[in-house]
Amino acid sequence: MKLEDATRYTAKCFNGEPASCSYACPFHLDIRSFLEKVSKGRWVPAYKVLRNAVNFPVLVSVLCDEPCRKHCQRTLLGDEALAMRDLEAACIKYAKNTKPELFAIPPKSERVAVIGAGVAGLACALNLAQKKYSVTVFEKESGWGGYLPNGENLSSHPRFADFDRDFALQFSAVDVEFRYGVEIKALEELAEFDAIYVATGKNGNSFGLLDSWDAELLTTSENKVFMGGTLCGVSKMEGIAQGIRASKIIEAFLQTGKASLMNVFVYDKKNCERYLKHDGAVSVPRVIVSSPEGYTEEEAKKEAARCLLCDCDYCIASCEMLQKFRKKPQKIAVEVATDMQVVGTLASRALTRQTYSCNICGHCKSVCPEDVDIGALLQFSRTARKNAGGESYPAAFHDFWLREMDFAVTEGFLAAAPQGKKTCEYAFFPGCQLGAFNPDYVLKSYEFLRSKYDCGILLNCCGAPAYWAGDESLLNENREKIWQAWNEMGQPTLVFACATCESIFNMFLPEIKRVSLYALLAEEEGLSPIRTYDEAVVFDPCNARNNHGLETGVRKLATKAGITLHELKEPNRCCGYGGHIRLANPSLYEEITQHRAEASDKPYIVYCVNCQDVFARRDKECSHILDLVFDLKKGLKVPTLEQKRANSLEVKKILMKKECGIDFEPETHEWDGLELLISDEIQKDMENKLISAADLKEAIWQAESSGYKFYNESEDLFMCSMIKPVITYWVQYRKTAPQTYEIVSAYCHRIHFKEEVKP
């Protein structure tokens, strides 16, 4: 995997980057940092930020035309932009120590000539002198400052005395030779210098090099001659910025013999248009300057505090997973790539747990101003790891659901047109969990569809477990199976009851026409959904995001039932089930499910059976929309893993009989007849660990028939293991009657051991 394969997912993320205002600023002043310091009255640190960016803060605070204010995100809220120049002036005024820093660098032998003591030339000279180059400034006039945009000498400006003091202050800590009244007429006069910066001002002498000027590198056709400032058509402020830039390019030239941007941080000015959403940000009016002397300290602090400190962290701020791992999106992308380069035990992977802890719910993308989808990045990581195999892929994280999928696509599979027909216009695709949770959800829905439409049935898994496990080949295999069945059924429109199935089909079988069961039910005038609650909240599943037909249909049905509906503050949050993170990160799973269950104190109406499963386990009051439509909520307990499989087979059996006239005989096992006595506490523990009673029956049957088991005489207990390819199961039990066993303990582990069993 190349680094770009992963970083392209987060290329547009601008977390940690300068704010839009800084991109608009000619000096790329870190305005966020400056204003944050001002707002706290930290005048000296604020002054340093300002001074280091602009070189001559007094002049800039007076003459800058503030392009930053056009891109201040305060204006998106209808407020006036931050009063930058007034705040800069306040900072200069209140900073007690403005003495320039002394740099303890040994002097360098290279000599640089700067032609022109306007602000562009001064900026370049100051920076190079700070780096201890030997700098000489040649100026034909008798003093520094250059000209104003109107062509008049800067010294004619009413604030020139302040500018002059500031220039003197900034140059007070460096050695620069100023030669006033010296006009350079030909560059040959400066042959002894190692580099020359020409900054002779608007309409100044370019020594015939203007046409060869490179606006990026500030070079000319003469090897050591650089040029910039108003001479080259830029504004006065841009001229200062260019002088600073020139100093870095000239330094690179002196170090390497070649002009380059190696010391320059390149800003893409387009980014000044990159804005955050600011949902919920409060409007605050500009603080008015109360006296002609400018802001008081308190006024300046208050005005600076209006800065929104724009740095996008929407995804991190609202996702439990991103908060838990505390990594920035770009870092995650780098680790997705570098994790695949890890060899053996020499180094550690940094991202395994995080890769498999993402709900892949699309929430990060929905809150991101640039649509960056970290879920897609981590899904990419999962696929890459599965393809790489070996230790890159912790199979135990997804083994349970892949086994469930295998069951759904083999024993649970059924494709049938209505009785007596080979093809149909519609086919119900309930998904593997709907009937597993409650067979009536499928049977009643199908009965309705069958009565209204030319509708058959397609029982299968959509492939979500394979997708979330990153198993492309399994996903494709399943895709082809569905494709074939769908074609044999005459390419019917599929009716979905699960938003996850719908989104998987949207991604991998987009050719198949889809419709939501709930949209069809909502259109049906004759239905009278029952009122399970007076008031409720519709909990929209993550995969229904942007599926407005689905969301509207469910609300219509619930309203028809007479329920007063309320909306959650954040819709379409994943209940916790998405991405199958439960085994990879049990504590995070618990945290997320708890947050979702507590998102409202009102009961939930759900239309994803996985959401229902999650909330029912947390004892959160909730009804499936089908409970309302078909009056099904009658003290139904969450089925156990074993019951879920049995429910699925019952649905298949009934529908196979109905449409095909065939008595379905599920596959039988020798252990099916065993009866297990499992306390509620142990059952709950088993469900949490995703251990099915069917696995325990198989283990006990194997132990009882082979004799390979352990015995604890004092407690009259047996114990045995069952080693599956990914998980090893253990069960402690007591025989209470023929074929009947009391389960005392059940647990499992992922580490394998080598056992050389002799007969």
Next chain:
Amino acid sequence: MSTEGKNWKCAKCDKQLVLKNTNFFYLGHKFTYDVYNCPQCGKVLIPRELAEGRMAELEEALEDK
């Protein structure tokens, strides 16, 4: 070393279990640990405390490695 299995004996061989250095492996890593085995048939016993304690910790560490 795991001592939690000392109350168990092999029901098939009717032998008291003995501690034996046993090979474990997970995600490309190999290591050994003393656990109770049947001295006759070689069946390995992993008590719950070990499976959900040190083994679970190690699983987590190796998955993150």
